[in-house]
Amino acid sequence: MSISAPVNRRSNLKIAAGAVVCEESILKGDITIGARTVIHPKASIVAEAGPIIIGEGNIIEEMATIVNRLPPNIVDSATPALQIIGNYNVFEADCTCEASKVGDNNILENKAFVTRDVELTNGCVIGAACSLIEPEIVPENTIVFGSQCHRREMNDKPYPQIGQLEYLMRVLPSYHHLRKANIKVKSDPAT
Amino acid sequence: MAYLFQPDYVRYVCSCGSLKPISKMYFCRHCLKIRCGYCVCHEADSHYCPNCMENLPSAEVRLKKNKCSNCFDCPCCFQTLCTRAGQAPLRPPASSADAKQDVKATPKKVYYLSCSLCRWTSRDAGIPDQYVATGGWPEQENPNSTRISTLIDFHKVLASKEKQEQQRKKFPTKRTFLQYEKFGLTSAMVRKRAGKPLEPKSLIQHSDQPAPAVANEEVDDLPAGIFTEAVDITKITTLEQRLQHPDVQAEKINELRPQHKQFLVKRSQRCRGCEHNVSKPEYSPQSIKFKIQLAAFYHVPEIRIVTCEPLRVGVASELLLKICNPTQHQTQISLLPLDTPTTPTTVTASGEEQELKRENIQMGSESPNLLPLAVRQISVTEDPKPITVVSGAEIALPECPLFLPPRDDAAEYDETNDASHFQDDKKVVVWRKGNKIVVRLHVTPFANEQNKGEPVIVGFVLRHGYVNTLATLEHKAPQKSELNVQLFLTLGNLVGTA
Ligand SMILES: [Zn+2]
Ligand SMILES: [Zn+2]
Ligand SMILES: [Zn+2]
Ligand SMILES: [Zn+2]
Numbered sequence: 284m285s286i287s288a289p290v291n292r293r294s295n296l297k298i299a300a301g302a303v304v305c306e307e308s309i310l311k312g313d314i315t316i317g318a319r320t321v322i323h324p325k326a327s328i329v330a331e332a333g334p335i336i337i338g339e340g341n342i343i344e345e346m347a348t349i350v351n352r353l354p355p356n357i358v359d360s361a362t363p364a365l366q367i368i369g370n371y372n373v374f375e376a377d378c379t380c381e382a383s384k385v386g387d388n389n390i391l392e393n394k395a396f397v398t399r400d401v402e403l404t405n406g407c408v409i410g411a412a413c414s415l416i417e418p419e420i421v422p423e424n425t426i427v428f429g430s431q432c433h434r435r436e437m438n439d440k441p442y443p444q445i446g447q448l449e450y451l452m453r454v455l456p457s458y459h460h461l462r463k464a465n466i467k468v469k470s471d472p473a474t
Numbered sequence: 475m476a477y478l479f480q481p482d483y484v485r486y487v488c489s490c491g492s493l494k495p496i497s498k499m500y501f502c503r504h505c506l507k508i509r510c511g512y513c514v515c516h517e518a519d520s521h522y523c524p525n526c527m528e529n530l531p532s533a534e535v536r537l538k539k540n541k542c543s544n545c546f547d548c549p550c551c552f553q554t555l556c557t558r559a560g561q562a563p564l565r566p567p568a569s570s571a572d573a574k575q576d577v578k579a580t581p582k583k584v585y586y587l588s589c590s591l592c593r594w595t596s597r598d599a600g601i602p603d604q605y606v607a608t609g610g611w612p613e614q615e616n617p618n619s620t621r622i623s624t625l626i627d628f629h630k631v632l633a634s635k636e637k638q639e640q641q642r643k644k645f646p647t648k649r650t651f652l653q654y655e656k657f658g659l660t661s662a663m664v665r666k667r668a669g670k671p672l673e674p675k676s677l678i679q680h681s682d683q684p685a686p687a688v689a690n691e692e693v694d695d696l697p698a699g700i701f702t703e704a705v706d707i708t709k710i711t712t713l714e715q716r717l718q719h720p721d722v723q724a725e726k727i728n729e730l731r732p733q734h735k736q737f738l739v740k741r742s743q744r745c746r747g748c749e750h751n752v753s754k755p756e757y758s759p760q761s762i763k764f765k766i767q768l769a770a771f772y773h774v775p776e777i778r779i780v781t782c783e784p785l786r787v788g789v790a791s792e793l794l795l796k797i798c799n800p801t802q803h804q805t806q807i808s809l810l811p812l813d814t815p816t817t818p819t820t821v822t823a824s825g826e827e828q829e830l831k832r833e834n835i836q837m838g839s840e841s842p843n844l845l846p847l848a849v850r851q852i853s854v855t856e857d858p859k860p861i862t863v864v865s866g867a868e869i870a871l872p873e874c875p876l877f878l879p880p881r882d883d884a885a886e887y888d889e890t891n892d893a894s895h896f897q898d899d900k901k902v903v904v905w906r907k908g909n910k911i912v913v914r915l916h917v918t919p920f921a922n923e924q925n926k927g928e929p930v931i932v933g934f935v936l937r938h939g940y941v942n943t944l945a946t947l948e949h950k951a952p953q954k955s956e957l958n959v960q961l962f963l964t965l966g967n968l969v970g971t972a
Contacts, residue, residue, distance in 0.1 A: 408593060425708065428592040429551055434708045435727055438598040 295334075298464045303452050306460035308343075312351070317341070317370070321451045324459060326374070333363030338370040338387075340448055347374040347391075352381050352399050369405075371443040378409075386423075388440050406440025484777050486770070487960035489513060489747075491859030499770035500752035502745040503944055506818055506957055508770055509752055513856075514743040521737040522759035525554050529759050530737075541734035544608055548589035549599075549730035552718060555587040557607055558595075587611070587732050599731055614731045616721040624684045742766075772800050774959060775807060775878065775938050780912055784969040785867070785930050790916040793869075793932075793965065799878035799909040803941040807878060809871040809915075810935040812960065820955040863962050866930040867919040872902040881909045919968055933962045 298304050301318035308322045312330025316322065317339040325345045328335060332353040343349065351366035369387040374380060378391040381399040388406045391397065395409040400418030403409075407421050410428035415421070424437040455461075485493040490513035500509040521535040522528060523542035530538070546555040561584070584603035587596040596611070597603070604610045616622070709727050716723040724730050742754040754766040776798045783791035799805050877896055885908040898906065905912040919930050935958050942953040 410592070426593050433551070433592070433712070435550065435592065435594070436708045437593060438595065441593070 295330075296462070297466050298462055299339075300464040300467050302464060303455050304462040305455060306462055308462075310462075319448065319452070321448060321455065323347075323455070330366070333365050335366045335368070337368040338372075340371040340443065340445075341368060341374070342372075342444060342448060342451065343374045344376045346377040348379045349374065350379070350381050350399075351383075354399070373444055375411075388443055390441055406437070408437070408441060483779055483964045485962045485964075486774070487861060487962070489858060490856065491861060493861070493863065493962060496770050496774065496776055499774075500743065500745075500768050501770040501773040502748065502750060502752050503768055503773070503942070504750040505745060505748045506940065506942065506955065507745070507747060508774065508959060509743075509745055511743075513746050514752055515746060515749075517742050517744065518739040519742050519755065520740045520757055520759065522740065523735055524738050525735055527759045529757075535737060540737045542737060543734065545735035546587055546611070546732035547718075547735050548592060548594050549715060549719065549724075549733055550594040550727070551589060551592040552714075553589055553591045554735065555589050555594075555596075555732055557585050558588045559583055559585055559607070560603075594730075596732060599728060601731070611732065614722065618721065621684075628684050773940070774957075775799050775805065775936065777936065777961060777963075779963060779965070782917070782965045785917070785919045785965060785967070786969060787919050787921045790870070790918045793915045793917050793963075794904065794912055795915060795963075796910060796912050797876070797878065799938075800881055801941070802880050803939075804880055805878050805939040807876045807939075808937045809876075809913075810937055810958070811871065812865065812933045812935060814935040814937075814958060816935060816958040816960060818955055818957045820953060861960070863931055863933065864922070865933050865962075866922050866928070867917040867932045867965070869932045869934055870916045870918075871934060872899070872913065872915070874899055874902065876903065876911060876913065878911060879909050885909070917965065927967070929967050930965045931962055932965060933960060935959070936961050 295313035296310055297315040299316060299318040299320075302316045302320045302322075304310075304316060304320075304322045305324040305326075307324035309325070309327035309329075310322075311328070313334035314328055314330050315334065315336045317337055319339050320337055320341040320343070322328070322343045323345040326343045326347045327349070328337070328343070329348070329350045329352075332351050335349065335351050337343075337349075349366075349368065351364060354364075364383065366383055368380075368385045369389075371387055372385055372389045372391075374391050375393045375395070377393055378395040380391055380397050382397045382401045382403050383399055384402045386403055386405040386407075389403045390408045392409060392411040392413075394412040396414040396416070397403065397409060398414075398416045398418075401415045402420045404421060404423045406424040408426040408428070409415060410426065410432075412430070413427045413432045415427065415432075422436070424440050426435050426437050427433070428435070482495040484495065486496055486499060486508060487493055488499060488510040489507040490510065492510050492512050494510050498510060500514065501507075502509050518532070521530055521532060521540065523545055525545040526542065528542060528544070547553065548555050561582075582605065584605060585607050586601075586603045589595070601612060711724055711727055711730065715730065716725075719731075719733055722729075722731075740755045740757070740759065743752050744750065745752050751766045752768045754764060755761070756763050756765055778796045778798075780794035780796050782793045785791050797807060799807075876898075896903075896906065898911075902913050903911050904914050917930075917932055937956055937958045940955050940957045942955060
């Protein structure tokens with residue numbers, strides 16, 4: 284895990300077949316991207332402290348940032364920290380996610396910020412420009428909204444954005460160069 | 475109105491004594507006075523819903539309690555709710571298997587209300603989905619509605635009684651006391667003199683009187699677990715959410731119900747002195763235009779601070795001001811000391827200067843208020859508030875008058891320099907283009923122990939010529955007058971002493 288090995292890092296990029304990863308996206312470090320995940324141009328994913336594993340059906344919009352950041356004051360960690368993103372999450376434009384673990388069906392709206400000590404479970408919505416900066420495990424179906432970062436438990440989790448996902452998978456390849464998939468995964472028929 | 479040069483460094487003194495930036499002021503063309511939101515009469519012209527733009531007559535608005543029947547606000551974050559269409563819920567109530575079968579058989583379109591900001595939906599509140607897109611939402615009953623309607627009815631009775639009595643007073647029937655009235659005594663005074671009580675008040679029938687409210691010391695006990703159970707803040711309403719709906723004040727999030735959207739009003743504003751409108755919007759809620767908009771911005775020269783040198787006590791600093799003439803007429807401007815009287819003057823036909831009073835202002839009709847007397851707001855004449863601003867510097871004002879040409883939008887694009895047309899004192903007027911000039915002044919802050927740390931403020935009187943064009947409508951020559959307005963400029967903090 285030395286920093287001076289860009290070539291090596293590049294080869295650590297694993298893209299599953301069926302994922303749409305635009306060439307102009309910024310991907311650094313050991314990253315695994317699951318099938319049916321869409322990564323827009325200029326989205327950045329930086330595996331700084333350890334590998335990032337992204338599941339299936341996620342939408343990562345432009346300027347969205349997913350960082351596996353080193354803890355403060357530590358330059359190089361001996362034990363790499365793993366950052367896991369589940370399935371069907373949406374990272375809207377210009378949000379920043381440093382959370383160590385993100386479950387399924389979460390939405391980070393525009394300019395939302397989640398720090399590394401937070402764990403997002405399932406069906407959470409971090410509203411536009413809301414920040415989570417204290418360590419916590421966000422309970423399922425929580426919505427954080429408004430300038431005061433009010434919280435509420437939603438009755439229902441947000442629906443997975445299947446329609447949007449299918450549209451993007453159809454449209455993006457016609458206008459952007461894509462990164463090639465390099466691993467073949469057997470898709471779990473349940474999802 | 476948001477304005478380019480906020481915060482308010484240049485403040486004008488209104489006729490009522492308030493200090494406001496020019497963008498928040500009106501100028502009454504009829505009595506030639508500056509007016510602001512504090513010294514005009516406000517009248518609600520029309521009520522409308524800001525969401526669906528429905529426009530209702532005021533009687534109907536009162537009936538609907540100033541709320542739109544079709545649009546709703548989110549009870550959680552107070553944004554407007556939108557109607558969403560969806561299939562019947564993915565998970566129908568598991569209680570009856572038959573219902574499930576039905577939904578499967580006919581996938582009906584259902585509608586629910588949803589908030590795009592906080593994702594609150596009418597499903598959260600357990601409100602059943604509707605099969606029509608508009609209306610049909612269950613109304614929440616006010617728990618005190620019977621009591622309120624009893625009180626309202628009682629007050630209606632009181633009002634009608636009072637009206638009857640007033641009418642009876644107009645035609646006095648007590649002839650015994652009528653004879654005294656020719657001596658200048660009213661019947662009430664005579665009664666007082668005779669030691670009799672004033673006219674007996676007509677007794678309100680007891681049956682009309684609603685039961686008075688009962689004070690009660692007994693309150694429900696706190697729930698048993700209040701000190702032991704952990705509080706889940708995500709399930710409890712905030713104070714704002716409760717106060718947004720004062721008749722119910724739900725304590726739990728799932729008790730919140732969508733709220734009908736409040737109507738907004740379009741209002742016109744009238745000058746308090748002469749009752750002419752200074753602002754009247756177009757009636758239609760879709761229109762953002764005005765029928766009348768006498769903003770001071772279009773009539774009174776605008777002053778902006780260009781630069782001000784760092785301020786030191788006892789040292790003259792250069793202050794550059796930009797003055798702009800917004801009117802269609804050439805105007806002459808003088809800057810005078812703050813203690814100059816601000817009464818407007820005019821030049822009479824014989825050529826002598828005289829004070830401009832109500833009588834000699836060329837006005838249109840006397841009172842343009844068409845509303846019946848009973849409805850319209852009575853104009854209140856109040857003495858202007860005293861100005862509490864303390865001037866923190868000596869300002870050297872130019873003695874010569876300054877000329878400003880009329881506004882010409884085409885001149886904005888004219889590259890030729892027309893400064894040569896005016897014999898300006900180059901020491902005072904440092905720049906000139908179109909209807910704008912920049913003048914150089916000098917301010918000398920004085921040591922002021924009281925206002926230490928406060929920004930330095932200077933004040934002066936701006937005298938400007940004003941052409942009253944209202945008269946031209948009546949085929950008279952436009953009246954020229956000189957108006958004075960006090961101004962206060964906030965220049966910034968002292969940087970030290972000399
Ligand atoms: Zn005023
Ligand atoms: Zn409406
Ligand atoms: Zn809301
Ligand atoms: Zn007036």
